[in-house]
Amino acid sequence: MNLAYRDIRHNLGRFLLTCMGLGLLLGVVLAMIGIYRGLVVDALTIARAPAIDLWVVEANTRGPFAEASRIPGDIREAVARIADVTAAGSVTYQTVEAEHQGSKLRLYVIGYELTRPGGPPEIAEGREITRSRYEMVADRSSGLTLGERIRLGRRTFTVVGLTRHQVNSGGDPAVYITLADAQKLQFELAPPAARVQLARGTSGASLNTVNAVVARLHPSASPDATAATIQRWKHLAAITQEDQEAILSRSLVDRARRQIGLFTSLLLVVSAVIIALIIYTMTMEKLKQIATLKLIGAPDRTIIGMIVQQAMALGSIGFTIGTALIVGVKDYFPRRVILEPDNVAVLGLVVFVVCLLSSGLGVRAALRVDPATALGG
Amino acid sequence: MQLKRISKHFGEGEARVDALREVSLEVFPRQVVALLGPSGSGKTTLLNVIGCILDPSAGSMELDGDLVLRDGEWQRSNLRRLRLDKIGFIFQFHNLLPFLDATDNVAIVQQLAGADAATARKRASALLDDLEVGHRKHAMPAKLSGGEAQRVAIARALANSPRIILADEPTAALDSKRAGIVMDLLRKLAVEHDATIVAVTHDEKIFDRFDRLFHLRDGRLVDG
Ligand SMILES: Nc1ncnc2c1ncn2[C@@H]1O[C@H](COP(=O)(O)OP(=O)(O)OP(=O)(O)O)[C@@H](O)[C@H]1O
Ligand SMILES: [Mg+2]
Numbered sequence: 001m002n003l004a005y006r007d008i009r010h011n012l013g014r015f016l017l018t019c020m021g022l023g024l025l026l027g028v029v030l031a032m033i034g035i036y037r038g039l040v041v042d043a044l045t046i047a048r049a050p051a052i053d054l055w056v057v058e059a060n061t062r063g064p065f066a067e068a069s070r071i072p073g074d075i076r077e078a079v080a081r082i083a084d085v086t087a088a089g090s091v092t093y094q095t096v097e098a099e100h101q102g103s104k105l106r107l108y109v110i111g112y113e114l115t116r117p118g119g120p121p122e123i124a125e126g127r128e129i130t131r132s133r134y135e136m137v138a139d140r141s142s143g144l145t146l147g148e149r150i151r152l153g154r155r156t157f158t159v160v161g162l163t164r165h166q167v168n169s170g171g172d173p174a175v176y177i178t179l180a181d182a183q184k185l186q187f188e189l190a191p192p193a194a195r196v197q198l199a200r201g202t203s204g205a206s207l208n209t210v211n212a213v214v215a216r217l218h219p220s221a222s223p224d225a226t227a228a229t230i231q232r233w234k235h236l237a238a239i240t241q242e243d244q245e246a247i248l249s250r251s252l253v254d255r256a257r258r259q260i261g262l263f264t265s266l267l268l269v270v271s272a273v274i275i276a277l278i279i280y281t282m283t284m285e286k287l288k289q290i291a292t293l294k295l296i297g298a299p300d301r302t303i304i305g306m307i308v309q310q311a312m313a314l315g316s317i318g319f320t321i322g323t324a325l326i327v328g329v330k331d332y333f334p335r336r337v338i339l340e341p342d343n344v345a346v347l348g349l350v351v352f353v354v355c356l357l358s359s360g361l362g363v364r365a366a367l368r369v370d371p372a373t374a375l376g377g
Numbered sequence: 378m379q380l381k382r383i384s385k386h387f388g389e390g391e392a393r394v395d396a397l398r399e400v401s402l403e404v405f406p407r408q409v410v411a412l413l414g415p416s417g418s419g420k421t422t423l424l425n426v427i428g429c430i431l432d433p434s435a436g437s438m439e440l441d442g443d444l445v446l447r448d449g450e451w452q453r454s455n456l457r458r459l460r461l462d463k464i465g466f467i468f469q470f471h472n473l474l475p476f477l478d479a480t481d482n483v484a485i486v487q488q489l490a491g492a493d494a495a496t497a498r499k500r501a502s503a504l505l506d507d508l509e510v511g512h513r514k515h516a517m518p519a520k521l522s523g524g525e526a527q528r529v530a531i532a533r534a535l536a537n538s539p540r541i542i543l544a545d546e547p548t549a550a551l552d553s554k555r556a557g558i559v560m561d562l563l564r565k566l567a568v569e570h571d572a573t574i575v576a577v578t579h580d581e582k583i584f585d586r587f588d589r590l591f592h593l594r595d596g597r598l599v600d601g
Contacts, residue, residue: 001481001488003474010476010517292472295430296486296533297461371430372421374472 003293003302004309007286018278019314023321025271030326030347032264034337039260041338043169043253046108047244049121050091053223055239056213056230062239064093064211065169066247071236073183073208076116082229084221089116090210092182095172098150100143107142107175108168109152111182117214120176126161132178137161142173152177153185169252171335183207268350275318275351276358279311283362290366291374304363311359315351378427378541378573379403383436385422385596396422397433398596404589406540407567409560409574411584414593420577421545423593427575428464428543429456440464441540461490465534467544467576472530473518479505479529480514486536497536504532508562524555531559535566542566544576553582560586 008015047065055064056071056079063069073090080088092111097104112118114129120137126146129135136157138144148159157177166174177185187207217226227238239247249257283290290303323344330337385397396419404410412420425431427438429445438446441463445452453459473482483501488494505511508528510521518526527550534542544563548556560583567574576587584590592599 001477001485001494003476003485006481007476288472289474292468292474294457295428295460295466296489297457298485298489299457302489372425374466374468 002309003306004313007306008310008313015314016317018282019317019321022275022278022314022318023325025274026319026322026347026351027325028322029264029267029271030322030339030344031330031333031337032260032267033343033347034326034330034339035333035335036257036260036264037338037340037343038333038336039253039257040249042165042167042171042336043248044245045166046093046110046168046174047241047248049166049174050089050112050118050214051121051216052117052214053217053221053241054085054215054226054230055241055244056088056215057211057237057239059235059237061237062247062251063237064091065244066252069211070209071211071213073210075236076113076210076213078233079213079215079230082215082226084218084226085215086218087117088213088215089113089118090179090213091118092179092186092211093168094182094186094211095168096152096185098152100150105142105150106172107138107152108170108172109182109185110174110176111179111186111210112176113179117216120161120163120166120174122163123161124164126159128161129176129178130160132180134158134181135160135177137163137176139163139166139173139175141165141167142175144175153188155181155184157181165336167336169248179210183209272350272354275315275354276361279307279314279355279358280361280365282310282314283307283359283366287366287369288374291369291371294369294371295374300367303366307362307366308356308359311355311362312352315355319348319351378405378441378575379439380427381437383423383426383433383438385419385426385431385433395596397426399436400593400596400598402591402598404573404575406571406573408588409564409567409576409586410589410591411587412575412577412591412593413579413584418593419596420593422596424543424545424575424577427541428466429460461486462537463540465537465539465542465572467527467530467534467542467547469546469549473521473526473533475518478515478517479510479521482518482529483532483536486533490537501532501536504535505529508532523550524559527551527555527559528562531562531566535570538570538572540572542572542574544574546577546579548578548580548583553580556580556583557586 057063057069058071061067061069076088076090079085090113094109096107096109098107129137134155134157136159138159140162144159146159149156187209217223223240227240230236230238293303380400380402382399382401383397384399387394387396400423412423414420426433433449435449437448480498480501483504484497487497502514505514508531510525510528513521513525548559551559563574
C-alpha cells in the first residue's frame with residue numbers, strides 16, 4: 001500500500017492546486033530563462049546572418065552596431081583585392097519608423113549588394129530580392145506579408161520575401177533592401193534641404209557612403225592577420241566576427257542581459273524557497289499522522305518514503321505543468337523566447353534537488369516526532 | 378506483564394518532575410485493568426513506558442514473559458518491532474489515518490508487520506465484522522461516527538493479535554451507552570485474544586467493567 005499515493009488521492013484537489021501553483025511559478029522561471037536566452041541570441045542574429053569573417057568599419061570605432069560607422073563605398077573594392085578575402089560586400093544599417101496599418105512600425109533596415117555578402121540568410125517564404133529597386137525582404141515578426149507595400153522615406157517597397165527571427169538587439173524586426181535604395185534612404189536629403197546645400201555650393205554627404213564592409217575569408221586564412229593588415233590603412237578599423245559577437249553580447253546588451261540574468265536568479269531562489277516551504281508545511285500538517293504511524297510501528301523508511309515521494313510527485317508534476325505552459329505560450333511573446341533543452345533539463349535538476357533537500361527538512365522534523373504525541377491525554 | 382520499581386522523571390534540578398516513582402504492578406493475560414488518578418498523576422506516562430515509547434529512568438519490565446527492560450535499560454534493540462508484534466494502541470481520539478478507508482486502516486498494521494495485502498485486508502474485514510462495523514468497511518474515517526471510528530481503531534489495535542492492548546481514555550469521546558458497549562467488547566476481546574488490556578480512564582460509570590483498578594497519585598501507586 002503506497003501511503004504517499006493514498007494521501008495524495010485523498011486530498012487530490014488540493015494537491016493538484018498546489019501543483020498548478022508551482023507549475024505557474026516554474027513556468028515564469030522558464031519564461032525568464034527563455035527571455036534571457038532570446039535576448040542573447042537576438043543580439044547576435046544580425047551579425048551572424050551574413051555568415052562572414054571580418055567587419056571593416058570606420059577607424060577608431062567598434063561599429064557598425066555598437067557605434068556609428070561611415071566609410072566610403074569604394075572601400076569594398078580595396079578589401080576584395082586583399083589576399084585571403086574571397087568575397088566582400090558593402091552594407092548599411094539604420095532604424096526607420098514606417099507607417100503600417102495605421103500605426104508606427106520600427107524596422108531595422110539593412111542595405112546590401114545583391115550578389116555580395118551581407119544579405120538575408122534563409123528566406124522562409126517568397127524569394128530573394130532580384131530587382132535592384134524597391135523590393136524588400138522583411139522579417140515575419142514585423143507583421144508584413146508577401147506582396148504587401150510599405151513606404152520607407154520617400155519610396156514605396158514591395159515585400160517579396162520573408163525571413164524568420166531576424167531582429168536587431170533591441171528586438172526591432174529587420175528588413176533587407178538593396179544597397180542603392182538604402183543609401184538613398186539614409187543619405188539623400190529631402191529636396192528643399194538639397195536645394196539649400198546646392199545654393200551654398202556644398203554638395204552634402206556623398207551618396208556612396210556605407211556603414212561597413214563585410215568580408216568572407218579563405219577557410220585557411222587567419223581573420224586576425226587580415227584584420228591587422230586592414231588596420232594599417234589608418235582610416236579603417238577591422239573587427240573579426242568573433243570580436244563583433246563579443247561586442248554585441250558583452251557591451252551592447254550587457255545591461256539588459258545582466259538585469260534579466262539577476263532577475264532570473266532571484267526568481268530561482270524565490271521558487272526554491274517556495275518549493276521548500278510547500279513541502280515543509282505539507283509534512284508539518286501531517287505530523288500527527290506521522291506520530292500515529294510511528295506508534296503503530298511503521299519503520300522510518302515508510303515515513304521517509306511517504307514524504308520524499310510526495311515531494312517528488314509535487315516537483316515533477318509542477319515542473320511538467322510549467323514546461324507545458326511555457327512551450328504553449330512562448331511564441332506569443334513580443335520578443336523571442338528560446339527554450340533550450342539543456343536549460344530546461346538544468347531547471348528540472350534544480351527542482352529535483354530542491355525537492356530532495358526540502359523533503360530532507362521535512363524528514364528531519366518527521367523523524368524527531370515523538371510517537372507519544374499520537375496518544376491522547 | 379510485570380513492572381518492577383519503574384521510575385520516570387522529566388528535566389533536572391529545579392525543573393525536575395517525578396512523573397513515576399517506583400511503580401510496581403503485575404497484570405495477567407485476559408485481565409482488563411484501569412489506571413486511575415487525578416490529572417498529572419502519571420497515567421499517560423506509565424502507559425507510554427509500557428508501550429515502549431518512553432524511556433523510563435529506572436526499573437525493570439517484563440512483557441509477555443520477555444524481560445524487555447532491566448534496571449532502566451532496554452534489552453531489545455528494535456522496540457518498534459516489539460510494538461508492532463506485541464502491543465496494540467487505542468487512542469483517546471481514534472487517530473485513524475484520514476487518507477485510508479476503514480479496512481486499510483486496519484490492514485496497514487498487518488502489512489507493516491509483513492503480511493501480504495490480500496491476507497491483511499481479509500483479516501481486517503473479519504475484524505471489522507466482529508466489531509460490528511462491517512457495514513462501514515469502505516468508509517473514510519472522516520465519514521465515521523465517533524463510536525464507529527473508535528471500533529475501527531480497536532480493530533486496528535487487535536490486527537496483529539497483540540498480547541498487550543494499551544488504551545488512553547478509550548471511551549472519553551463516547552456517550553455512556555457506547556462507552557459500556559466498548560468496554561464489554563474489550564473484555565470479550567481480552568478473553569478471545571488471550572491479551573492483557575490496560576486502560577486509562579476518568580469515567581466512573583465504567584469502573585465496574587474492570588478486573589482491577591490501579592490508583593496513581595503524584596507518580597505513586599496508592600492501592601492495587
Ligand atoms: N514530556 C514531558 N516533559 C516534562 N514533563 C512531562 C512530560 N510529560 C509529562 N510530564 C509531566 O509528568 C507528569 C505526569 O504526566 P502524565 O501525562 O502522565 O499525567 P496524566 O496522569 O496522564 O494526566 P491527565 O489525566 O491530565 O492526562 C505531569 O506533571 C506532567 O506535567
Ligand atoms: Mg494523560
